[in-house]
Amino acid sequence: xxxxxxxxxxxxxxxxxxxxxxxxxxxxxxxxxxxxxxxxxxxxxxxxxxxxxxxxxxxxxxxxxxxxxxxxxxxxxxxxxxxxxxxxxxxxxxxxxxxxxxxxxxxxxxxxxxxxxxxxxxxxxx
Numbered sequence: 001x002x003x004x005x006x007x008x009x010x011x012x013x014x015x016x017x018x019x020x021x022x023x024x025x026x027x028x029x030x031x032x033x034x035x036x037x038x039x040x041x042x043x044x045x046x047x048x049x050x051x052x053x054x055x056x057x058x059x060x061x062x063x064x065x066x067x068x069x070x071x072x073x074x075x076x077x078x079x080x081x082x083x084x085x086x087x088x089x090x091x092x093x094x095x096x097x098x099x100x101x102x103x104x105x106x107x108x109x110x111x112x113x114x115x116x117x118x119x120x121x122x123x124x125x126x
Contacts, residue, residue: 003041003099008120010038015109015116038120039103045111046098054093057086 003009013035020029060083068076097114 003044003114003117003119005041005044007041008038009041009101009117010120011035011116012118013116015112033103033107033109037103037105039101039109041099041117042102042108043100044097044114045100046096050093053086053089057083057090057093060086061090 011033015033015035017031017033019027020031022028060079064076064079064083068079071079098111099109099114099117101109101112101117103109
């Protein structure tokens with residue numbers, strides 16, 4: 001998704017946080033934050049810089065997806081082999097970007113995958 005620091009986001013899914021424990025009783029339930037709760041991105045972690053190999057992977061993969069069906073078999077197979085050779089680089093780049101988000105209700109979510117958030121366009125913020 002590519003969120004930025006200061007950007008408004010909303011939870012796109014219900015997020016289970018943990019168990020609710022009452023003193024002397026034990027576990028009495030679960031704590032969750034519901035989808036739709038909004039907040040502000042305070043920090044973006046885990047961003048893998050896009051190096052030359054990642055750019056090459058994206059370029060070749062795009063070529064294969066867009067024009068592979070029109071290529072001669074030999075050329076397509078060579079391109080597929082090149083893409084396969086760079087697949088690990090591409091996967092590492094896509095693997096995980098985590099964020100710290102301060103929700104409007106005061107809760108702070110730390111180290112949460114950016115994929116669980118949606119950009120909040122309802123308030124006009126970008």
